Amino acid sequence: MLNDRLNWRYATKKMDPSKKVSQDKLDRILEAIRLAPTSSGLQPFEVIVVKNPEIREKLREAGNGQGQITDSSAVLVFAAWDTYTDARIDSVLAMTEDQRGMKSDTLTGYFDRLKGIYVPRDARTNFEHAARQAYIGLGLAVTAAAFEEVDATPMEGFDPDRFDAILGLRARGLKTVAILPLGYRAPEGDWLAGARKVRRPMDQFVTVVE
Numbered sequence: 001m002l003n004d005r006l007n008w009r010y011a012t013k014k015m016d017p018s019k020k021v022s023q024d025k026l027d028r029i030l031e032a033i034r035l036a037p038t039s040s041g042l043q044p045f046e047v048i049v050v051k052n053p054e055i056r057e058k059l060r061e062a063g064n065g066q067g068q069i070t071d072s073s074a075v076l077v078f079a080a081w082d083t084y085t086d087a088r089i090d091s092v093l094a095m096t097e098d099q100r101g102m103k104s105d106t107l108t109g110y111f112d113r114l115k116g117i118y119v120p121r122d123a124r125t126n127f128e129h130a131a132r133q134a135y136i137g138l139g140l141a142v143t144a145a146a147f148e149e150v151d152a153t154p155m156e157g158f159d160p161d162r163f164d165a166i167l168g169l170r171a172r173g174l175k176t177v178a179i180l181p182l183g184y185r186a187p188e189g190d191w192l193a194g195a196r197k198v199r200r201p202m203d204q205f206v207t208v209v210e
Contacts, residue, residue, distance in 0.1 A: 032144035045134035062162035072183035
């Protein structure tokens with residue numbers, strides 16, 4: 001069951017660099033992210049899969065020295081659009097028409113309304129909206145990794161500007177939001193390994209309004 005896998009997972013603090021995540025598992029995790037729901041289906045973020053050891057050493061320096069960045073098999077970098085533009089929204093419309101094999105005034109009107117709402121807003125507001133969509137993908141990635149019995153550690157403790165510079169993201173209109181090293185736990189030296197998962201009781205966490 002999925003909940004069993006979610007109970008199994010934890011934010012792994014030490015990974016075993018000798019154990020590698022297979023490409024098929026990585027591909028399934030990436031596909032789960034690609035299938036994640038986003039506002040109006042815009043998918044306003046991208047995922048950069050970093051395997052290169054030299055680049056990951058640089059990212060580790062920009063990530064407060066966290067070892068999972070270099071000891072994992074790969075680091076997924078979730079990078080959101082820096083803003084919404086007519087061109088970006090039009091590209092999603094064109095893709096929708098192509099993949100569904102149809103055009104309609106209703107669909108065009110819907111995307112025109114989106115442009116009327118999003119494009120006039122300031123870039124910061126738009127980036128924050130896009131970043132929230134990226135976090136939906138991050139959640140799906142963590143869940144998919146647990147399902148694949150792959151350890152994953154969601155991280156925000158890094159310098160996003162340095163990540164952007166190392167990966168050349170600003171030139172692509174992207175800004176780093178969060179990262180997710182994927183690998184396999186090394187229980188020795190991981191202070192969190194085997195610790196009881198701590199969560200609020202359901203009656204203190206969920207409110208039912210009937």
